[in-house]
Amino acid sequence: MSRTITPNDLRSLVEKNAVTVLDVRRRNDFDADQVKLPSAQWKNPEQMAEWGKTLPKDKDIVLYCVRGGSVSNSVLDHLLRQGLTARYIEGGIEAWKAAGGATTAK
Numbered sequence: 001m002s003r004t005i006t007p008n009d010l011r012s013l014v015e016k017n018a019v020t021v022l023d024v025r026r027r028n029d030f031d032a033d034q035v036k037l038p039s040a041q042w043k044n045p046e047q048m049a050e051w052g053k054t055l056p057k058d059k060d061i062v063l064y065c066v067r068g069g070s071v072s073n074s075v076l077d078h079l080l081r082q083g084l085t086a087r088y089i090e091g092g093i094e095a096w097k098a099a100g101g102a103t104t105a106k
Contacts, residue, residue: 001085001087002087003073003076003087003088004068004087004088004089004090005062005087005088005089005090006089006090006095006099007089007090007091007095007096007098007099007101008099010062010089010096010101011099011101013060013062014037014038014039014101014102017039018059018060019059019060019061019062020041020055020056020059020060020061020062021037021038021039021040021041021061021062021063021064022040022041022042022043022055022061022062022063022064022075023036023037023040023041023042023043023063023064023093024042024043024044024045024048024063024064024065024071024072024075025042025045025064025065025066025071025093026045026046026065026071027044029065029066030042030106033066033093034105034106035093035097035103035104035105035106036093036103036104036106037064037093037096037101037102037103037104038102038103038104040064042106045065045071045074045075048075048078048079049078052078052079052082052084053082055079055082055084057083057084060085060086060087061079061084061085061086061087062086062087062088062089063075063076063079063086063087063088063089064088064089064092064093064096065088065092065093066092066093066094067091067092067094067095068088068089068090068091068092068095069092072088072089072092073088075088076088
């Protein structure tokens with residue numbers, strides 16, 4: 001499985017609630033933006049060792065940060081080491097919004 005998913009490929013999975021979506025933006029980035037992906041749960045990337053253990057092992061996980069860079073990659077590496085099926089949105093939430101993806105208020 002690829003480490004990434006495009007916003008367009010993710011759209012139908014989100015609409016069907018077929019994935020667990022995690023917002024892993026740093027606290028200041030999360031607080032600065034008033035929207036998130038539908039059903040996304042914010043998880044502090046600095047505390048991933050704590051919350052990573054509680055994630056479902058029977059559902060694919062898609063995560064995102066602002067632009068799909070170092071934060072997404074470090075969280076993804078951690079989840080993959082735990083044996084979870086996970087990937088991140090290419091370009092982060094900014095690419096999701098640019099592709100016309102639905103958002104909800106936090």
